[in-house]
Amino acid sequence: MEAAEGGHDWWHIHRVHTNAKKIAQSESVDPIVVELAALLHDIADAKFHNGDETIGPATAKQFLETQAQPAFPNQLSPQQILHIVRIIENISFKGGKEQAQFHSNELAVVQDADRLDAIGAIGIARTFNYGGFKGSEIFNPTLPPNPHMSKEEYKKGGNPSLNHFWEKLLLLKDRMNTETGKRLAAERHTFMLSYLCHFFEETGIQPAGFELPTQ
Numbered sequence: 001m002e003a004a005e006g007g008h009d010w011w012h013i014h015r016v017h018t019n020a021k022k023i024a025q026s027e028s029v030d031p032i033v034v035e036l037a038a039l040l041h042d043i044a045d046a047k048f049h050n051g052d053e054t055i056g057p058a059t060a061k062q063f064l065e066t067q068a069q070p071a072f073p074n075q076l077s078p079q080q081i082l083h084i085v086r087i088i089e090n091i092s093f094k095g096g097k098e099q100a101q102f103h104s105n106e107l108a109v110v111q112d113a114d115r116l117d118a119i120g121a122i123g124i125a126r127t128f129n130y131g132g133f134k135g136s137e138i139f140n141p142t143l144p145p146n147p148h149m150s151k152e153e154y155k156k157g158g159n160p161s162l163n164h165f166w167e168k169l170l171l172l173k174d175r176m177n178t179e180t181g182k183r184l185a186a187e188r189h190t191f192m193l194s195y196l197c198h199f200f201e202e203t204g205i206q207p208a209g210f211e212l213p214t215q
Contacts, residue, residue, distance in 0.1 A: 001042075005133050007126035008042055012117060016041065019113035023180045033080050033106045036064070037087040038113055057088045087111075093118075093168055112181030115172045120188025123169055124195055131161030138162060139199075144209025147171060162210075165196060170213060 001010045020038040024031055040060040064081045083106060090102040091111050117123065131138065137160040145159065145166035159167070173189040176182040193212055200206040 005130065007130045007133075012126070013039060013042060015117045015122065016110070016113045019116050019184075020110050023109045023112055023178050026180050027105055027109055027178055029105045029109055030080065030083070032076065033083050033087070034109050036076075037084045037091075037106060037110045040064075040084065041088050041091050041110060041114060043088075053089070053092075057085045060088050061085045093172070108177035109181075112176050112178050112185075115176065116181065116184055116188065119169050119172055119185060120191050123188065124192065127164050127169065128161050131164070134158075136161050139203065141205055141207040141210075144207065162199070165192065166210070 001008075001013065004010070017035065017038040020034050021031075024034045040063070041056075043056055043059050043063070061081060064076065064084065067076070083104065086102050087104070087107045087110055090107060091114055093115070118126065128138065136158070137143075139162040140160045143160055143163065145163035146153070147166050147170075149167060169192060170189070173182075173185045176185045196212055200210070
């Protein structure tokens with residue numbers, strides 16, 4: 001991941017891995033599945049592969065199947081490999097209308113860990129870093145956000161970076177799975193609201209469509 005975009009680099013993986021281990025302490029999960037899914041969840045992000053969502057899970061599956069079994073405590077079973085692949089297939093936020101197709105305690109933990117890295121101070125930094133990487137505007141008051149996009153609309157992107165708060169980041173607090181994830185997300189959500197308040201104060205404009213939630 002040496003050449004990865006700054007918001008999806010090794011340090012993103014490191015933070016998600018750390019978050020996942022922290023959340024897993026309070027959950028009934030297979031820790032090996034949680035850790036490996038966290039480490040491999042962005043091994044080939046669809047955003048950087050022309051939207052192809054099959055490359056990441058396939059790359060992870062191939063890697064896990066080619067590792068020497070003694071490298072893993074108690075060995076890694078085919079069932080564990082399949083579970084890790086299913087987590088990678090289902091971890092990503094796909095837009096406001098998209099419904100999950102797979103559920104497990106391990107997915108809940110890794111998904112919360114990944115979503116935590118999308119909000120709060122680091123989430124703000126990642127949003128504008130990725131927007132700059134894609135050449136997006138920071139803010140355009142004539143282009144309001146659409147928090148109810150379809151999966152296809154969300155993947156297409158192209159909106160100003162600030163819209164991403166309403167189209168994803170401000171929605172995540174209420175989509176966390178675990179109690180630990182919910183608690184940590186609430187703190188980061190509050191920080192984002194404070195940031196956005198300052199943003200609009202400094203711009204001197206807050207047009208329709210950019211209203212802030214009360215919590």
